[in-house]
Amino acid sequence: MKIIFMGTPEFSVPSLIKLSENNYKPVVVVTGLDKKQGRGQKLISTPVKIAAENLNIPLIQPLNLKDPAFLKQIKSIDADLACVVAFRILPEELLTIPKMGTINLHGSLLPFYRGAAPIQRAIMAGEKETGVTTFFIKKKVDTGNILLQDSLKIGENEDFGSVHDRLSELGGDLLLETVRGVKSGNIEERMQDDSLATNAPKINASDLNINWSNSAKSIHNQVRGLSPFPGASTKLMNKKIKIFKSEVEDEMPDKYSPGEVASVEKEFFTVSTGKGGLKILELQREGKNRIKCADFLRGMNVPVGEKLE
Known part of the structure; x- marks a missing residue:
C-alpha cells in the first residue's frame, strides 16, 4: 500500500x-x-x-x-x-x-x-x-x-x-x-x-488578554488553553506579564473589585475576578523566563489592593 x-x-x-x-x-x-x-x-x-x-x-x-x-x-x-x-x-x-x-x-x-x-x-x-x-x-x-x-x-x-x-x-x-x-x-x-458544528478559529491577539471581570473559572480556562504558548497576558504595576498556571479560589471577600490583588502568600498571590478569585502559580515578566510565583514574589513586592489590568 x-x-x-x-x-x-x-x-x-x-x-x-x-x-x-x-x-x-x-x-x-x-x-x-x-x-x-x-x-x-x-x-x-x-x-x-x-x-x-x-x-x-x-x-x-x-x-x-x-x-x-x-x-x-x-x-x-x-x-x-x-x-x-x-x-x-x-x-x-x-x-x-x-x-x-x-x-x-x-x-x-x-x-x-x-x-x-x-x-x-x-x-x-x-x-x-x-x-x-x-x-x-x-x-x-x-x-x-x-x-x-x-x-x-x-x-x-x-x-x-x-x-x-x-x-x-x-x-x-x-x-x-x-x-x-x-x-x-x-x-x-x-x-x-x-x-x-462549532468553530475553533486560530488564536489571535484578542484571545490573549485577560478580562478580570470574567469569572475565575473562565480566566483559569483561558490560562490553561494558552499554556505553554502563547500565554494569557495582563499588566501588573504597568508591566506586561503572562500567566501560565493558576487555580480557582471559589470564596472571595466582596471588598475587592475585579483585577485587584486580594491576598499575597509565600507561594502565590490571589486576584479578585468577576466571580471568585484566581491564584497565580506560574508567570513570566516581559523579556524574562517563566518562573514559579514563589520565585517572582521573592524579588517583587506585590501589595494587596494592587490592580491588574
Whole structure:
C-alpha cells in the first residue's frame, strides 16, 4: 500500500512513527519549508522533516501546493492513500490524486471544534472531554465523512501542552487503525451532523488578554488553553506579564473589585475576578523566563489592593 504522509508540527510526529513501525511506512513525506529562527537566523527543520529523515523516508517541501511540478511529482508516485496530520489546506486537485482518497486526523471530536485551534478552544471553553477524529477530506474544511473517533478526559487543571501531547499519541493510534480499516474495507463512513458544528478559529491577539471581570473559572480556562504558548497576558504595576498556571479560589471577600490583588502568600498571590478569585502559580515578566510565583514574589513586592489590568 503506497501512502503519502503530509504534516509539519510536533503533533504529526507520533502518527508518522506509528505508521512506519507497523508496516505502513509512507513512500514519501510532504512537509513545510525550513524556517529561519533566532538571532542567528539559522534554518530550522520541521519536526516532521526530522522524523522522516530518521526513518529514511524521502521528503518533499513544496512552496506552493498548486505548483504543476509538485502535482506532477505526487501523481507519479501512484499512491493508494494520503494521510494528513496538521498540514495546510489542500487544493482540490491534490485531494483527488490518491486512489483511495485523502484522510485527515483532526484534534477534536468532529463536528465540534472545526478549524485551526481545536485543542486550545476546547480547553478555553471548559470542556471536560475532547478527542481525535479521522475523516475523508472534502473541499470545505473539516466537514468530510467521519471514519473513526477516540476520546479522552481533560483534567481540571490540565493545560494545552499536556492535552496536545496526549492527543497526538492517541491520534497516531487512531490513524493507524483507520489506515488498516480503509485497506480492509471494514470501516463505515458516517456523515457529520452540521447542525452540531462549532468553530475553533486560530488564536489571535484578542484571545490573549485577560478580562478580570470574567469569572475565575473562565480566566483559569483561558490560562490553561494558552499554556505553554502563547500565554494569557495582563499588566501588573504597568508591566506586561503572562500567566501560565493558576487555580480557582471559589470564596472571595466582596471588598475587592475585579483585577485587584486580594491576598499575597509565600507561594502565590490571589486576584479578585468577576466571580471568585484566581491564584497565580506560574508567570513570566516581559523579556524574562517563566518562573514559579514563589520565585517572582521573592524579588517583587506585590501589595494587596494592587490592580491588574
